[in-house]
Amino acid sequence: MNHIIITGGAGFIGSNLIKTLFNTRSGIRITCIDNFDPFYSADIKQLNIRDFKSNPDFHFIYSDIATTTPIELNELIEEPVNVIAHIAARAGVRPSIQDPLSYQQSNVIGTQNLLEFARQRGVKQFVFASSSSVYGLNDHLPWKEDEQLLPISPYAMTKQAGEMLGHVYSRLFGIRFLALRLFTVYGPGQRPDLAIHKFIKAILKGEPVTMYGDGSTSRDYTYVDDVVHGIINAMNYDSTSFEIINIGNNHTVSLKELVIAIEEVCSKKAMIEQLPEQQGDLQKTFADISKAKKLLGYNPGMQLKDGLKKFYDWFLQNQEILMNA
Numbered sequence: 003m004n005h006i007i008i009t010g011g012a013g014f015i016g017s018n019l020i021k022t023l024f025n026t027r028s029g030i031r032i033t034c035i036d037n038f039d040p041f042y043s044a045d046i047k048q049l050n051i052r053d054f055k056s057n058p059d060f061h062f063i064y065s066d067i068a069t070t071t072p073i074e075l076n077e078l079i080e081e082p083v084n085v086i087a088h089i090a091a092r093a094g095v096r097p098s099i100q101d102p103l104s105y106q107q108s109n110v111i112g113t114q115n116l117l118e119f120a121r122q123r124g125v126k127q128f129v130f131a132s133s134s135s136v137y138g139l140n141d142h143l144p145w146k147e148d149e150q151l152l153p154i155s156p157y158a159m160t161k162q163a164g165e166m167l168g169h170v171y172s173r174l175f176g177i178r179f180l181a182l183r184l185f186t187v188y189g190p191g192q193r194p195d196l197a198i199h200k201f202i203k204a205i206l207k208g209e210p211v212t213m214y215g216d217g218s219t220s221r222d223y224t225y226v227d228d229v230v231h232g233i234i235n236a237m238n239y240d241s242t243s244f245e246i247i248n249i250g251n252n253h254t255v256s257l258k259e260l261v262i263a264i265e266e267v268c269s270k271k272a273m274i275e276q277l278p279e280q281q282g283d284l285q286k287t288f289a290d291i292s293k294a295k296k297l298l299g300y301n302p303g304m305q306l307k308d309g310l311k312k313f314y315d316w317f318l319q320n321q322e323i324l325m326n327a
């Protein structure tokens with residue numbers, strides 16, 4: 003893989019992917035496509051890509067994948083492309099209930115545009131950031147990839163649609179398509195709408211922490227470096243032409259336990275404000291990762307406490323931006 007397109011590279015996971023690729027691979031060039039979607043502050047996205055901007059092997063295209071046609075993408079990107087890591091999306095379950103159309107545009111039409119570009123340009127490898135949310139109401143935990151999908155949010159449905167678009171392009175045009183179902187990702191750079199970021203910011207500001215439900219919901223928190231490792235191995239995977247693979251941690255943590263772990267890292271008690279459970283939220287997420295282990299040599303190693311500490315250190319280093327974003 004020499005020339006890689008990474009969509010959503012100014013976001014949390016995409017920027018961590020770029021950082022690891024530049025730190026561990028030589029002779030690669032990365033084209034990042036991102037539109038600084040207003041879902042959260044552009045200041046945070048600028049911070050995410052700050053260190054790459056001066057790298058001559060990093061090329062940034064400011065573009066909306068929902069409205070940029072494959073022909074326009076062809077004009078913007080002249081160099082042959084070896085791999086596309088399609089990470090860009092409107093993320094977040096709750097806001098998708100308020101504004102489902104923008105999720106369709108970015109996540110479904112955007113994925114369609116990228117796949118069509120891949121077909122026209124003969125790109126052979128396409129890695130797609132899907133989500134554990136596609137399992138939805140399925141209560142047969144831990145989830146395996148062949149479980150029934152019962153999504154309960156527009157966001158989750160767009161991710162399922164992306165997987166199926168990939169299946170079509172893989173069958174019709176021989177593009178190897180790997181859909182990675184990511185489970186609640188955390189670590190330096192984590193989005194400000196996600197629990198760990200929100201809680202730590204509130205604790206540092208001395209503000210109440212908003213907890214939806216009674217704290218019994220649980221998530222399979224997965225550290226971003228482990229996720230990035232899975233994505234990079236998927237970018238190099240060359241055995242079969244279509245796979246869907248869980249990228250989780252195979253360990254669930256309740257919201258209550260998470261708050262206690264965060265309090266320990268911050269050495270400060272949280273003031274909890276309990277609100278009703280939110281529509282679209284799942285009770286529990288839990289990944290069976292045996293397929294990822296087998297196909298990608300994936301082996302998540304980060305303990306929650308250590309990962310939270312890394313997030314906390316990143317937050318403190320950048321608090322001038324993050325406290326006001």
Ligand SMILES: NC(=O)c1ccc[n+]([C@@H]2O[C@H](COP(=O)([O-])OP(=O)(O)OC[C@H]3O[C@@H](n4cnc5c(N)ncnc54)[C@H](O)[C@@H]3O)[C@@H](O)[C@H]2O)c1
Nearest residue numbers: 010012013014015036037038039066067090091184186187
């Ligand atoms: N963070 C998680 O816990 C998690 C879990 C499951 C799946 N995912 C998926 O992983 C991917 C990355 O998530 P993240 O947490 O890094 O989110 P993020 O919002 O930090 O990153 C997404 C990036 O995509 C860009 N983007 C959005 N719409 C775009 C458009 N129309 N055109 C161009 N760029 C656009 C945004 O500006 C942003 O920089 C997403 O596809 C998300 O659905 C994330």
